[in-house]
Amino acid sequence: MKRLLALVLALTGCIATWAQEQAIRPLDVPMSFSGTYGELRHDHFHSGVDWRVGGKAGDDIHAIKSGYVSRVSVSPWGYGNGLYITHPDGTTSVYGHMLRFFDALARRVEAEQYAQESFSVNLTFGPDEFPVRQGDVVGQVGNTGSSAGPHLHMEIRDTEKDLTLNYISRGVYKPLDRTAPQFHRVAFYALDTLPVAESWRIHNLTNPAAVRDTLPLPRRSYVAIDATDRQEGTGAKLAVEEYRVSLDDTLLFAFKVGDVAFDKGRYIKSLIEYRESRLGGRDLVKSRVDPNNLLADRIECHNGGLIILDDDAVHTLRLDAIDEHGNRASLRYKVRRADGFQAPAPDTTLHSTPWLWYMQNMVSDGAMTYYLPAGALADWLLSDASILC
Ligand SMILES: [Zn+2]
Known part of the structure; x- marks a missing residue:
């Protein structure tokens, strides 16, 4: 009985491993990054990892896991040519700034661009339209959209929650890193x-x-x-x-x-x-x-x-x-x-009435009235009751 149980456990272990594919690298060149997850970028956190390609576009991009192309976005801004592959494990991998998509997908995107008479398109696909296997070449590295040089911006998202996951800290890939900040x-x-x-x-x-x-x-x-x-x-x-x-x-x-x-x-x-x-x-x-x-x-x-x-x-x-x-x-x-720190003279060009973050704020110049909903600001006021911690 014990032996049977061990066998069953071993078999289910095998099945679980088979179902949970380990991600492979998207590029063939040695792993090196020009940007990592969580970088502070003024109005957002960098939500992926920028993989270096040595300054030139055209390297093949491989699907990191099996799944299907669930979305393509084409835009002069943002991710430029962006590809989304949804995987059965509940994650979606996103590839940004691509030079081009694989042929069958590129033809479909072009047809949609003509049909919509628009360069910018945002297309979604079902699981049967463009299935991909792990390792398939899904396109090439480029410099499209808001990008300052050829590189692959790659994200892994929780499909359901639309969260971008910090996959380096999760150990999905293991770059050599012994250097402190x-x-x-x-x-x-x-x-x-x-x-x-x-x-x-x-x-x-x-x-x-x-x-x-x-x-x-x-x-x-x-x-x-x-x-x-x-x-x-x-x-x-x-x-x-x-x-x-x-x-x-x-x-x-x-x-x-x-x-x-x-x-x-x-x-x-x-x-x-x-x-x-x-x-x-x-x-x-x-x-x-x-x-x-x-x-x-x-x-x-x-x-x-x-x-x-x-x-x-x-x-x-x-x-x-x-x-x-x-x-x-x-x-x-x-x-x-130490005492004696003197506040600078107040800036008289600033709004004279403080706006409270927990209230709706309104300003009117007679012809137009602007409303800012409660909670749209983050800054605090003097009340210690408002301190979070
Ligand atoms: Zn990036």
């Missing part, structure tokens, strides 16, 4: 609370690892971090997967990108120090947490992510940047409370 800039901001939460930059550390002196901070402040990751075999600046800020032994803030749903991607504006980004700078992840930041399910925080110094002692502030393979870079600063 790098800090490029660390900035500190003082925070005043009257009449509304007003913050201003007080330290801008462009060589953040070189600071030895104790940093003076006001009673309430927060920190923002510009860091990127490195990997062997590529000069690209890649995504940091997790940011952590601790004061002495207390974790004040941690953000881990996780899997990002498309409807939450815009909340990156609430994660970064948005003014720095708008002024043309890079995206710095800030420790202060806005009350309506809908990325809160991937944020851990204490005191709203604020550095609060209630005594005159020297404290240790620690910053960590961790990549998807667990390589970690750390910075430690000695900080001490």
